[in-house]
Amino acid sequence: MADQAFVTLATNDSYARGAMVLGKSLKNHKTSKKLVVLIGPHVSDQSRAVLHNIYDEVRLVDVLDSGDAAHLAMMKRPDLGVTFTKLHCWTLTHYSKCVFMDADTLVVSNIDELFDREELSAAPDPGWPDCFNSGVFVFCPSNETYGKLLQYCTQHGSFDGGDQGVLNGFFSDWATADITKHLPFIYNMSSIAIYTYLPAFKQYGANAKVVHFLGQMKPWSYTYNPSQRRLKGDMQGSLDPSFLLEWWALYSGEVVPLLMGDYGDQPFYSGCEEDVAESTHVQPIMSSAERKQKWEQGQADYMGIDSFDNIQKKLDVFLK
Template identity: 50%
Template sequence: MAAATQNQAFVTLTTNDAYAKGALVLGCSLKQQGTTRKLVVLSTPQVSDAMRKALETVFDEVLTVDVLDSGDSAHLTLMKRPELGVTLTKLHCWSLTQYSKCVFMDADTLVLANIDDLFEREELSAAPDPGWPDCFNSGVFVYQPSAETYSQLLQLAAEQGSFDDSLFVGGHGLVDEQMTVLEVSHSEAPAGRHPRAGSPLFGASAKVVHFLGRVKPWNYTYDPQTKSVKSVSHDTPVTHPELLGLWWGLFTTSIAPLLQTFGLTHGPGSYLSVEQVSGAVSHLSLGESPTAPQPFVSSEERKERWEQGQADYLGVDSFDNIQRKLDTYLQ
């Protein structure tokens, strides 16, 4: 690695085990595309020890940071995304002063081509937000760590909340012929249009895919035999299956075996192999109904799914199970 690039890094953030899966896929995609920069992940205490060990096998540095919450309920309610309050935690990335320049990427992004040329950009280079084109989207941006900037951002966040980018007015755009961020969401169509100009779909030139919205790739299920992505509920239809398929293809080949090594399950976005299903059927007694084994879901992940309206109404969160639990407490 050249001396000029040794102190540059791609940085991401995970606040729980679910988002850690996205971070792992992102890290693998960066390595797959031949990056020469360091990989750093900021991890909050909500990430389990086992998942941290998995992250350490992909990232050069796994750094623990505290959760920052904007408390800006007015803007977040307007956006119908109350869970975004903790996204201010990514401000910690400016404290990484051991690096001269970094590219921050959300854990729900996927790299399709080498993007090391982003380090030639100035602070702050970012893509316009598709819903708020006069603001930048903080999913992918180029920045320079600085103790002074970090302090100013914390003060700005405390005074004005999460919806103000005034510190970087006059920033530089990332969406051009060299660098395309393809922003896709299950609730927004058509995806892949230029956020400002509304230009035709240009996904073929995309180097980064950003999965926007509440529903993330790991919230779906995947059949590795047919290589098809399936929704977990009628409220979350499968859109852009080819892009979700790219994410799940990398997860299946590189991340799932890694998680198994550390005793971690696949979680909400799980899949069952033919061997698992066959094993379950072979242990059934005569007259029993074949039931696929259910993956373990941590209390943190289960709480997150409830908050996102993705309760497992046919499984662990069914009415009968809830009533049974209530009866236990009452007794």
């Protein structure tokens, strides 16, 4: 339907690249919905050009200078600046229903069926299942709801300092009122949960439709060798490498050519490297199948990725 859309948000060039990959993944899986990206003022002209190439609508959102209701609320709660930016998705009233997706998500299957759900439908958060994770949610744009959300922000703030706290506070009956508004975890499968509950990942992971790259390390934090399909980077808190490799294959194959074309002669670092010999101090990231096989053969990399320190880091991330 022309009045339904997927919506995301990019506040800087890094998240803009995430939005580019998200948009491409939605299109590659044949969505019939419109694609909308809200961008902050710090997104460069080059990134905006590529976003215009991928998205049906690119809307600049600047709560600090807008002079609207969000600006007034901002004066009382400056700590919630990014949150106010995300809440602007409720102002997209030329759409009847939308699905918001964070820019650090990747679609691995068609998810148009989410538009059969009602507001506010979302998947449980892996860290606190009585709260929903605000990385993927179904909503109905409404200026009235937008005003009420801003009022709630001003009066109550956010219990976690971000949009997830605000939205869970405002839609406080999500956990108990209507089970049909609880999206299955496959629509927002978090990277951290894959490592912390492997039996469930083995049981349901093949059915994943959306992967959410939670944590400090985002896909664009790594370096990728396209010819070898190898990643380099800090593995702390990362997820099953196959999804990272899928993100990078899409980024390097379909997004980087667009960025290179629009950047022209300006300096541009894609994160992709040429095919060079692996240095001795860098550990390439194996696929989950390769890593499992090594473990079963008693060949765990005790001095590298499977070292006690790395395992301890993953536990620390989970226990936080």
